[in-house]
Amino acid sequence: MKKFSSIYGTVTMIQDYSVSSDEELNGCFKLMSLLREDGSIVNFVISPTTYFLDHVMVSIGDRVTGFYDLNLPVILIYPPQYQALIIAKDNPYQNVKVDYFNGQLVSSDGQLQLNITKYTPLLLPNDQPFTINPANRNLLVVYGPTTMSIPAQTTPYKIIVMC
Template identity: 35%
Template structure:
């Protein structure tokens, strides 16, 4: 008797938030990269690497002085360098009226870190990263969840305003 266990990919998204100090086109083989040097509230710096595959929430412009958050898969290899460089899968420009969670969710719509649960309503807009309506299952997909408020419970619960389903090629 053999039983096959199908392991599902869990993502380990981390983020870095800071104020943009410089935006530089990468001067190498890949011409489609931008290095966005940011500094957080404690004075720590990081380069958020933005590629053509990076999803930029609301297609906002990223400029010097903007406060941004770069979300990256912490399980992907990274070079040990200072300041650290993070290959962003998602970048969001700060908006005081919205919060963002990037993660994958199980069949009960609980995030892989078990700290966030989605309560989807008829008002929740669910789209692909190219803006088309998404009608499939959200289980185990990389999602960008935009919401305004959440409960203080564990897991926190939120009624998302919008969910963006990322394509497999994103960063």
């Protein structure tokens, strides 16, 4: 099972990244550098399967959150380099959480509970509708205000089911 973690920062560089000598893969991978608020730098490898929330174009200077699988091995180099699974461009009007949500739609860290209505869009990463209960799955949740309870509760703006 994937255990998601995230890193927030400002994009300082985007460049082509070579993963092999296969000519067919040239240009398909990118290396994105983020400057974190503490001044440290983190690199994300962007692959053709990296999901960009709302299919946005990311440029140098944008603030983004990169989500990666905490269980995947990471090469020991500086700056650290992670394989990006999801990139979300910062938006002051929405929050983003990627996590496993259980049968009660509570995140694995116990911090967020989802209250889904019939108007909550449930989508696959390719923007097609997801038509069954999203419980017990990895979800990308886009939401706004939450309650002050523990766990915080919210009615999401939309949910992307990460099959």
